[in-house]
Amino acid sequence: MNSLKHVAIIMDGNGRWATKQNKDRTVGHHYGSENVREIALEALDLGVEVVTLYAFSTENWKRPQKEIDYLMKLPAIFFKKFLKELNEKGIRIRTIGDLSKIPEKTRKVMENAVEETKNNTKLILNFALNYGSRDEIVRATNSLIQQGLTSVTEEDFNNALDTRDLPDVDLLIRTGGDKRLSNYLLWQLAYAELVFVDMEWPRFGREDFNKCIEDFNQRQRRFGGLV
Numbered sequence: 001m002n003s004l005k006h007v008a009i010i011m012d013g014n015g016r017w018a019t020k021q022n023k024d025r026t027v028g029h030h031y032g033s034e035n036v037r038e039i040a041l042e043a044l045d046l047g048v049e050v051v052t053l054y055a056f057s058t059e060n061w062k063r064p065q066k067e068i069d070y071l072m073k074l075p076a077i078f079f080k081k082f083l084k085e086l087n088e089k090g091i092r093i094r095t096i097g098d099l100s101k102i103p104e105k106t107r108k109v110m111e112n113a114v115e116e117t118k119n120n121t122k123l124i125l126n127f128a129l130n131y132g133s134r135d136e137i138v139r140a141t142n143s144l145i146q147q148g149l150t151s152v153t154e155e156d157f158n159n160a161l162d163t164r165d166l167p168d169v170d171l172l173i174r175t176g177g178d179k180r181l182s183n184y185l186l187w188q189l190a191y192a193e194l195v196f197v198d199m200e201w202p203r204f205g206r207e208d209f210n211k212c213i214e215d216f217n218q219r220q221r222r223f224g225g226l227v
């Protein structure tokens, strides 16, 4: 019944949301990370298999150092608060992106969470960190070359990507009002439905997530009926 396996989300608008209320941008990131929990729980209730969240892009290193420092603390803050609950509810943590450039402390925290949740089967919460689609494609290509391949199939290529064992993305949601892909999952979005929402990420609630999924289901039905 549910053709929706994989939802990808660009969680945009956190800094703008905070600035609007005369608060520091990091306050927006804080509320943004609380909202990750809300949306993960809703995805769990709806029977979605994978949610891939754009947490930190390869371009985000250009931001002020103070903001980067705060962002790199968020995984630890997040797990301190939610790891127990994630395990109780069967949520498995995964990551994609080039983690080799993430500060060691932050990387260790994430590796630990991936390890501690590896047997959970209800939902994969997949964080894209130091992720860029072109970077991923270049890393995949280099790994194929390293394996000695001189010609590849789509399947070979798929298997060299960070998302190798995940289903294709069915639905992309971008909050914050912009209508761009911003170097996110370009290969994986080949057949995805795209939904753009004007609301900033900290304001985007479970109801809003539901509406996006209704929109997706309606489009699928129309597509199924060839109308």
Ligand code: V0D
Pocket (backbone or CB within 6 Å): 011, 014, 029, 030, 032, 033, 034, 036, 054, 055, 056, 071, 072, 073, 074, 075, 078, 079, 093, 110, 113, 127, 129, 201
């Ligand atoms: C800030 C809105 C959770 C977007 C959400 C390091 C930008 C809050 C995590 C997180 C971020 C990452 C990995 C992990 C567990 C949690 C997170 C970053 C930014 C960048 F294993 N929220 N969050 N990571 N934001």
